[in-house]
Amino acid sequence: MDHLLPLSRVAKLVGTSRHALQEMIRSGTLDTFDGMVELNELLRAFPDTKWEDDAEFRRITEIKERAFGKRVFERALPDKEVLAARLFELGNEYAATKALLMHYSQVLSWLDEKIDEIEEDQNKETRHALHVLRAFIVRHLAEIPPDAAKVQALIAQERILKIMSAHVTIKPSGHEFIVESNDTLLEAALRAGVSLDYGCSNGNCGDCRARLISGEVRKVRAHDYVLSQAEKDSGVILLCSCAAVNDVVIEANVAGASDIHQQQLVVKVKAVEVFNPQVAALHLLAPRSQRLRYLAGQSVRLSAHGASGRYAIASCPCEERHIEIQVLRNADDAFSQLLFSGLNANENIELEGPYGEFVLEDASTRPIIFVAFGVGFAPVKSLIQHAMSLDLAESIDLHWLADEAGYYQNNLCRAWADALDNFTYITHASTTEVETTLANIVNDYPDLHRFDVYAAGTAAQLQLAKRVFLKHGLPAQQWRAGATDA
Template identity: 60%
Template structure:
């Protein structure tokens, strides 16, 4: 019996990151068919996994959530109507399976009668052969299927997962994400850090239009009057107005840095958090109706009255309305305001995003994230984005700073604890750009299969890039950002 499962769900079932599953496929340790894994193959490759207990998956997820710091996950049940439809779909599947079983039962009974007819009219050797065939059939039908208990537990676990969440695959990019709780397709994509096009988030502008290729969606917000009837007939849906009932495939464009228009929004101060004597994290909340579209690694202009500053966003686009920037203490007006008298709920005007220091979403190679002092802000955003997408095979984070400069060391250590393939090392910047670059590269003698994202002063980036290319890094794998805001 074949039952195929998509990779993202396999990762959840076995409590492993998706990148680990991809590594196993890459190394021929796990076979796939059309990008799916057969249930029997899953049982073979993971003989020790307890399917009836998702405790391990929950534990990893909890640690991961904690490591994200401010990120808020809604672990709500889906809306009761969505839940009812998913149960109905599952019921239909079971009904179809049962009907098929009854049909097989009938065919078997018919075959038994036919064989008896043949035996009655045949000679002794025919009768003997028919008797043996009937005995064999009886034995096989009465025998318990191979690994029946584990297969049952796996199917039960997978069914529960499909009721709680639906998987979405985007064509042609191949990105995947889960729709959980009461999220719309748009909210779930943004939560997963996948930059899809959108505008109003409430069904009015039509910017989030996509095409439903397969699966079932349900309208959770009433508006879709911007869609023409002909478009609807052709499968067009608004991602901000629909949720997924079953696993779905949609056709939509995943945007790059240059596709995102500059936006001007008025945010509110949620908190000013002192990360060290000289660095503060400014937590801002975007309006519900005008969330900021940006990619990890980009920067924005912030202003309060006539005080203005340019800052990298240090949070992940997957954090919904939350935007975090790191502000260094200096004599400029905006910094003074943050360190002296910025109050909760005060408005801060934001214009942006800008910059092309963003993740290459189609690369699955190991990634080195490297920050020099306050170049950490865009690197933090990129790390969190990479974590939410679970695309890199392995991640290494190096942060060079002076003795007091690793102002979020604990957060980086929490990432190491939470993820299997994440290595963090803080480094002293006293040996200078060349010395730090050499110390990092000494850990990576062969960089032919790697991507590097580095943010810091030009001298450091030059030393690092030259050294990395000498270690085999492809020029396409280099992503450097001179941080001098």
């Protein structure tokens, strides 16, 4: 029987990106069947991979996790019921394989007897031919195939991945992701940058209803929302309450910016992080019962003590209840004044949103250029984390054009560049000659038409940048901008 592996699992096994695998498929160096890779094809396409030693793969994963900071997984093991179900399934597979081997062994001894029986009445040539056939079978059964150790190590790795995680395919969008640790399907989707429909995230509203097409799920979180019998019979599940036992296919809606309704919630100040006298981050915590639903790159309105302002979100939806806002010191902005004069931990802030359509074109596999003017880094940071989670862009280049606030998260950007082969970080000093700086940037991209460009800054900066990029051959539909003074 063919042993077929989904692309996301292959990417984990060989320690590469899904984009790199898709490039191999496009160039004909990796064959797939129904979007899956057969085990022998994997061995052929990656002959030098050391399947018995995943130390390198673990090292890269650890570096990536450190670079993401708050995305470190706290709960490494699957839910115990899910783990038990996966082990039971593995035990069944083992039993079926063993039974099949016993059957083959029985067939071989029958064959041996049959040859004995036939041999008796045959002439010399036929007896010789039967003798050669028997010797051939015995020799090949005794021989260990040259690739046996590799195949065994690869299957062992793949089995461990199957015990620790499950693969999810979303229909009709075709998004794929892996569910690890004791994450629910919704949590895993958000970590992977897939924006499925949801509301409360704790089993009360029913907004995360989806239909299980194949595979098995298990309820791992209590929920109060009641699914009707007809819904249950047709495979409807709550994504925020279920984990995948094995590889599953689910029918669910992946939301765009216009699908997400406006929300109002009261969040708490977790911390104020002052990067330098010009810019600070406000770390907020949404209530357990009402998380903010948004897409990377969107913004929110914050109000407290009679002051309010609209700011881009710097965190990504994968950070669950945590929301980060970055605010520039501004004498004309009352909320900025409030933040810099001191907001206490646990203070309540009213939050409205999300707003804006400065979001990632997540079906695109084009290389990406991000351009951040000053504190325009905030939405860009959110988008970069989303792009990294999707793992589809050929490459990501970040150009940060500093203002008086400087490169206030320089270390984070350097950590991304160190951890990811396809990430480049370039800083551009503060200058009055912004147009010259932009012209120097585009001159490094003779094939600009291949890229998606995401830029964030003031409306005036964006207008100038758009003119320069389009003049140098960027198609207008591949330009996306988020104004920080909107």
